[in-house]
Amino acid sequence: MQLAQRVKSLTPSTTLAITAKAKELKAQGHDVIGLGAGEPDYNTPQHIIDAAVQSMNEGQTKYTAASGLPTLKAEISKKFKQDQGIDIDPADIIVTSGAKHALYTLFQVILDEGDEVIIPIPYWVSYPEQVKLAGGVPVYVEGKEENEYKITAEQLAEAITEKTKAVIINSPSNPTGMLYSEEELTALGELCLKHDVLIISDEIYEKLTYSGHKHVSIAQISPELKEQTIIINGVSKSHSMTGWRIGYAAGSKEIIQAMTNLASHSTSNPTTTAQYGTIAAYSGPQDTLEEMRTAFEHRLNVIYDKLIKIPGFTCIKPQGAFYLFPNVKQAAELTGYADVDAFAKGLLEDAMVAVIPGSGFGSPNNIRLSYATSLDLLEAAVERIHQFVEKKM
């Protein structure tokens, strides 16, 4: 059978190859330390689990409205007011099966064949594929290392064409952990307003910021920018709820309505039980979030100092999320590898440390290390990497 053209051109996730290899080595009894995790190593807080169980026991096990439970949308609206100071009508919110599916549905409803979406490099792996699946064309703009991997307004201005439909801003960023400041967002936003480019603001790591850095949403800067922006967020990273699959999109009534229509013919509602858990996540105590954030910050501080001592490693200190994204091009050269992909493979095979090559994020000189794992393991992993590099030099 001939598969559809649209899936034939899908790029398989580069993270999968290394994760599969790490699993294979583990199965053979090797002591592999995996630094590939894209999810917090904490359990979902107990009160959220209890609320979900209670909802099931009370018989809340049926379909909900396709765009989500009104009570949940009211909680999300309250959260926008509290955290960003912005008024979002619950009717302008759609709850989805994870932030990933919010993005997928969004591209499906805004893109026609050939429409362009500006994607800053380094990017989260799913953006280009989702744009292509909707018939769109990814237009890449490189966030330079010297600008903390962020794009500038000048670069954005150069990339905008008549076909530009949207630009993605992911702050804090996966994979770099960097945050856009209010000034930077204002400059980017002005261009988007001038050229009527929709801003897609992926704020999934909003709650995980460090060293006094604070997340600013582009939508909170001015009413005009709020109108121009679709915010994407969810509870996967903030509340350690990756497996619950609850995310959401908020913004233009017209777009949210179109997304709801599409959802009504694809997923219907996101899982009812998970929605009840999310109501508890937003309305209940938030202390476990701070506990997790503090632990991440401590781990980052401890291992960052060790990581930058490795020969051939340079790394800008991340301000958020839970990833380090060192440039290891020089380390790959020093150790005799052809490129960073080969270096990452060698690191796994020789030192038993699994990291994600940056090529999957559009940055072939980098690797991504997740610190969503225990400090003991992190310290052991960084020590192994250091020894691996010194031994091969």
Ligand code: PLP
């Ligand atoms: N956006 C970014 C930048 C992410 O890193 C992720 C998850 O890795 C998502 C969106 C998707 O999150 P969810 O688990 O809610 O689908």
